[in-house]
Amino acid sequence: MGKVNSSIKLTGLEKSFGSNRVLRGIDLDIPAGEVTILMGANGAGKSTLVKVMCGVHKADSGTIYLAGEEFNPQTPAEAIKAGIVTVHQNINDGVVPDLDVASNLMLDVLANPHSSVFLLPSKIRKSAKQAAERLGLDLDMRAPVHSLSLADKQLVAITRAMAHEPNLLILDEPTSSLSLSETQRLFELLDRLKARGVAILYISHRMSDIKRMADRIVSMRDGEVSGVFEGDDLDYIGAVNAMLGRKIADVDIQIPEVGAPVLELENIQLLPSSKPFSLAAHKNEIIVITGLVGVGKSLLASVLFGREALFKGEISLNGQKYNPKNITDAINEGVFLCAKDRGTNGIIPEFNISHNISLPFLSTLSKFGFIGRGAERGFAKTAIKDLGIICQGEDDNIEELSGGNQQKVMVARWLMKSSKLLILDEPFQGVDIAARRDIGNKLRETAKDRATIVFVTELDEALEIADRIFVMSEHGVVGEHRNMNADADLILAQVLGDQVMDKRMNKNIGISEGAAL
């Protein structure tokens, strides 16, 4: 295989789903023989962009140029044929676990209707071995793929992809479940591909990976490219800045007097390897905990909601020791969690609005097990009015609502009863700005008699609703700020945690991501 020479250029790419403009005119160069890092928070449009490039979605307007020629893939097969190959985050999508390595590598030959009907296993193994050796990989060809480590599976998927002689290799968070040494192997392979002139688009949040691999960084935000960084000395802080956005919120935060402490974390440690921290949340206070993906935010939320055990330390609620064994315990103690990813963790798709709201508190609505339907409707009607949920009525099916309104229903669910501590994990995910304001206002209005903790990744959102902001990094708290002329640059620096970037090279932080929500 000689050097491939290619570069990809996107101009004015737009894509909408209904009224939701996901891509708002993307201009992007992905030069051959370089690694272009794509950064963006959840909902920035990264995955839609990738799907347009690999033929899953069709762009509404705009053009893709492949090696100077116009190219608009209609199907994934077409994109693969043109040499655009994607390795998805979920590795198991890319391999057939029950077949051996050789068959996996040769899958495209096996699936080709023009191949001969009888295929000698020895012959397959030989050509598979050759394919692997071209990439300098030494794999046991007879091993079934399900017995391989995640990294090896990924290498198999990439090796298979390489058989297509790709011009562009897209990797979607490839290291999120790999250990450090596995990551190193992947990087070595990518270096070799780079040297062969393959254009690589690499999506990641991990600073250590980005520092190791980046030739260029492209930041995305709200469906637009918000920054391109290149040159010898890459501006990492600038890139994250562009990704998170820092239009200082025009919301006036009047930090109210706080009441008695409700939740107290005393020297708690989330992981054996993480640093202990303390934190107190008071009545009438909204605390925001921010940080990048995978720094332990979701794990902390899970611990407080009784889904995961705390590694070490003490938690007290209203002065009493608090150690919930399960979710029911937590709810009975008055600790509620509005989970992230409402589609998977929140909404009951076959229920209407009022049934969705009442689900956790049916027992208080019921007499002898029979649900008081009038009261149930009453709660839903109040919630619709208070939160401005746009719908025909409380009998509307939840799936007919827009994302923002669905999220309002989820928040209404946990506001139905008063709580001691209300936790909201990424409550603004896929929520438009108007709905975000409505939810923020409602949280503030009801905050008086409870403590409120909100986990968000985006700094904008944090600055919009917080009284105090805590920054998490590496499963510990690294900064605390009162949200009054807070130094956004300092917060950002802590979010990135310069010392963390270097430490991450020696440690695998990704472990707990799977364990968290």
Place this chain on the structure above:
Amino acid sequence: MKQASLSKDKIKAVAIRYGFLTLLAGLVLFFSLSAPGFATPFSAVFIFQSVAITGILALGVTATLVVDGFDLSIGSIATSSLMLSAYIMVVLEQNAVVAVIACLAMGAIVGLVNGVLIVYMRVPDLLATLGMMFLLIGLQRIPTEGRSIAQGMTLPGGETATGVFSKSFLALGRHKFDFFIENFIPFSVIIFVVIAVLIWLYFEFTRYGRVMYAIGSNERAAGLAGVPVHKYKIIAYMISGVLASVGGILLAARLGRGDIASGNNLLLDSVAAALIGFAVLGAAKPNAFGTAIGALFVGILLQGMTMMNAPYYTQDFVKGAVLVVALVFTFSLSNRR
């Protein structure tokens, strides 16, 4: 243009809602006109009686469908209950109360085991209950070495069984109450109606039923709302097991013997009834009322065809065809999933 499409939507909505009930009425009308003797109290009694047992089993199927599960073992639980009640009365010479309690307990235990296999051992529901089905089919034959149980039968040891089916037990399956017409309503039908109403109340109006629907729709979200998902899933399989054993008791009481060959069609008929129930009133989900109507539908169809002298082997074909049509009503017309 817009108005035309609007009325088209309306027609479709009405068709989805009332389509199956209309079909049922049409079926009754058709058989009344073309099968002499169909529209008589006697044939009604017969339909009710056959509907009662499949209907009760189908209500159990509904319970597992609600939590997005499935129970293939109900037919074999019913026949096990049939054999067990016969064994207890004929061989062990116990009375009706002991027999009924033992059968209900057996159903509950089998349901519990199914639930534990599925929830805690993570065996997929179809496989766990399939395994249970084979296990029970074998188990129910062991005590009598494969023979049916009848009064005065010869036991494996050589002696003759001296126990009898008690009169009160047989009444469960055979007694008919007067209702305008003498001997019109079979006891088993009353049991069926009572169970149907209870199950309907449970799923429509109690929080337990609501929570089970939530589990069936999004198990993860239900769990995060504090629902003890495992407990409710096990309860669903226990409801299914107990109702199947009730069906078996009624079958034993009707037959008056422990016939190993009876009850072959129970599983398929009751699953069909529960699935047809999806289409009734456009519910598009498992529901007790629909299931009862579905059971009635299957019963009327079979009785009508029998009275029109359709050969027995065409019945399964027609049942299957009706099921397919009902599923089209549910999934295609109402755009579910």
